[in-house]
Amino acid sequence: xxxxxxxxxxxxxxxxxxxxxxxxxxxxxxxxxxxxxxxxxxxxxxxxxxxxxxxxxxxxxxxxxxxxxxxxxxxxxxxxxxxxxxxxxxxxxxxxxxxxxxxxxxxxxxxxxxxxxxxxxxxxxxxxxxxxxxxxxxxxxxxxxxxxxxxxxxxxxxxxxxxxxxxxxxxxxxxxxxxxxxxxxxxxxxxxxxxxxxxxxxxxxxxxxxxxxxxxxxxxxxxxxxxxxxxxxxxxxxxxxxxxxxxxxxxxxxxxxxxxxxxxxxxxxxxxxxxxxxxxxxxxxxxxxxxxxxxxxxxxxxxxxxxxxxxxxxxxxxxxxxxxxxx
Numbered sequence: 128x129x130x131x132x133x134x135x136x137x138x139x140x141x142x143x144x145x146x147x148x149x150x151x152x153x154x155x156x157x158x159x160x161x162x163x164x165x166x167x168x169x170x171x172x173x174x175x176x177x178x179x180x181x182x183x184x185x186x187x188x189x190x191x192x193x194x195x196x197x198x199x200x201x202x203x204x205x206x207x208x209x210x211x212x213x214x215x216x217x218x219x220x221x222x223x224x225x226x227x228x229x230x231x232x233x234x235x236x237x238x239x240x241x242x243x244x245x246x247x248x249x250x251x252x253x254x255x256x257x258x259x260x261x262x263x264x265x266x267x268x269x270x271x272x273x274x275x276x277x278x279x280x281x282x283x284x285x286x287x288x289x290x291x292x293x294x295x296x297x298x299x300x301x302x303x304x305x306x307x308x309x310x311x312x313x314x315x316x317x318x319x320x321x322x323x324x325x326x327x328x329x330x331x332x333x334x335x336x337x338x339x340x341x342x343x344x345x346x347x348x349x350x351x352x353x354x355x356x357x358x359x360x361x362x363x364x365x366x367x368x369x370x371x372x373x374x375x376x377x378x379x380x381x382x383x384x385x386x387x388x389x390x391x392x393x394x395x396x397x398x399x400x401x402x403x404x405x406x407x408x409x410x411x412x413x414x415x416x417x418x419x420x421x422x423x424x425x426x427x428x429x430x431x432x433x434x435x436x437x438x439x440x441x442x443x444x445x446x447x448x449x450x451x452x453x454x
Contacts, residue, residue, distance in 0.1 A: 137183075138180060138181070138182050138183075138302075138309045138310075139180070139181040140179075140181075140303075141177065141178075141179055141180075141181070141188075142178045142179075143177055144174070144175070144176045145175050146173055146174055146175075147173070148166050148173050148175075151173075151175040154177075155177075165196060165197045165198075166194055166195070166196050167194065167195035167196060167197055167244070172193060172194055173194050174191075174192070174193040175190075175191070175193075176190070176191040176192075177190050177191075178303065179252075179302075179303070180302035180303055180309075182302060182315050182318070184255070184256045184259055184315065184319040185253065185254065185255055185256070185298065185302070185315075185318065186252075186253070186254040187251070187253055187254075187295075187298045187299045187301075187302045188251070188252045188253075188254075188299075189212075189249070189250070189251055189252075189299055189303075190248070190249070190252055191248070191249045191250075192245060192247065193247055194247060195244070195245065195246045195247065196244075197242065197243070197244050197245075198241075198242075198243040198244075198245065199240070199241070199242050199243075200235075200240065200241040200242075200243070201240060202237070202239055202240055202241075203235065203237050203238070203239075203241070204237060204238075204257065205237060205254045205255060205256060205257055206234065206235075206237055206254070206255045206256075206257045206260055206277075207234075207235040207237075207252065207253070207254050207255075208232060208233065208234045208235070208252075208253045208255070208291065208295065208326060208330075209227075209232065209233050209235070209250050209251065209252050209253075209295075210231075210232045210250060210251040210253075210291065210292040210295040210296065211228060211229050211230065211231050211232070211233075211248065211249075211250050212229065212248075212249040212250055212251065213229050213247075213248065213249040214229070214245060214246050214247045214248030214249060214250070215227060215228045215229070215245075215246045215248065216233070216243055216244060216245045216246065216248060216250075217243070217244045218233055218235060218241060218242070218243050218244075219241070220235065220236055220239040220241050220242075220280070221239055221240055222239065223279070223280055225280045225281055230288075230289070230292060231288060232282055232288045232291045232292050232295070233280050233281065234277060234279075234280050234281075234282075234326070235280065236280065237257050251292075251295040251296060251298075251299050253295050253298060253299075253322060255319070255322050255323065255326065256319070259319055259323055259367070260323045260326055260327065261275050262323075262367060262368050262369055262379065263320065263323035263324055263327060263368075264327055264332070264334040265368070265379045265380055265383070266368040266379055266383055266393060266394065266395050267324075267327070267393070268334045269380050269383055269384060270333065270334045270380070271380060272379075274333055275332065275333055275334060276332065276333050277330055277331065277332045278330075278331035278333065279330065279331045282329045282330055283329065283330065283331055283335075287328060287330075288329065290325065290328070290329055291325055291326070291329040291330075294321065294322065294325040294329075298318060298321070298322060301318060301431060302318075307426070308431065311426045311427060311429065312365035313363070313364075313365055313402070313426075313427070313428060313429025314426055314429055314430070314431050315365065316365040316367075316429060317429045318431055320395075321431070348385075348389055350375035350376060350377045350381070350382055350385055351375070351382075351385050351386060351389050351390065353374055353375040353376065354371050354374060354375040354386070354394055354397075355397070356374075357374035357375070358371060358394070358397060358401055359401060362398060362401045362402050362405055363402075363405070363428075365429075366398070368382075368383075368395055371394045371395075371398070372394070379394075382394055399429075400443075402428040402429055403428070403439055403440065403443060405428055406424050406425065406427070406428040406430075406436070406440070406448075407440070407443075407444060407451065409424045409427065409428075410424055410451040410452050411451060413452055415452055415453055419452065420452075421433060421436070421437075421448045421452055424448070424452075425448070436448065
């Protein structure tokens with residue numbers, strides 16, 4: 128399983144229910160090569176249900192199965208994190224074995240063959256492009272991409288496990304809800320950033336433990352200027368930290384260090400503030416009598432939730448976006 132992160136990738140919704148083991152096996156294999164599904168219970172009681180959405184960088188799915196099954200997977204290219212709604216599961220990846228029960232979460236390590244035994248389960252499954260998670264770790268901590276890895280299948284604490292559980296449920300509801308927000312590449316990018324950041328916070332990884340010392344040598348301002356120019360020009364597009372660094376002609380780690388030293392922020396934080404400023408101008412120019420809305424402007428500039436947009440907007444401009452729209 129590998130997430131396609133091509134800009135503008137179409138949103139693909141899938142939903143099916145079957146009582147036939149071979150049909151479930153065939154349908155799942157269409158999306159995940161190397162999968163073997165074997166029921167451990169009574170075949171005539173078998174029910175398998177999937178409902179999910181693939182937005183390119185994330186596949187968010189709710190999976191329900193009425194009997195015990197064993198699922199074997201070849202090594203994954205993506206990061207796969209499950210959150211158990213009900214039932215239980217045991218996962219073996221050749222090194223570790225972990226059991227999980229309702230309300231718990233589990234990260235399935237990329238690059239390892241997996242054997243999952245599920246017991247009459249209902250779960251959220253979030254498949255996330257690993258390269259985008261590594262990019263988020265590099266942008267936020269300065270870690271070298273080659274040094275990044277996850278250290279365990281279980282979260283760093285019960286509280287962070289609950290944090291990921293609610294994140295998974297939120298992503299699933301977002302992607303299976305109204306279709307209009309998913310038409311915005313910036314909304315998809317914001318959701319991907321949320322998932323990557325939540326995974327970095329919830330599960331042990333090398334970015335948590337490795338210390339990176341800022342280079343004491345002077346950093347030229349040229350890369351920062353080039354990056355700022357690129358951000359200002361492409362703020363309305365779903366750009367990544369790597370693309371910004373490429374435009375600045377330095378590595379993401381070097382650019383992050385330069386931004387923190389010269390501007391006291393990060394490239395992605397600067398991009399988010401630029402988008403907020405653009406949304407402010409759109410609100411000033413908008414006409415509510417012709418159908419302009421706060422929600423549409425928020426979606427245009429990458430905000431998934433109007434409530435989050437309103438909070439960020441008020442923190443910067445001291446008033447609500449609705450007040451600005453109707454002023």
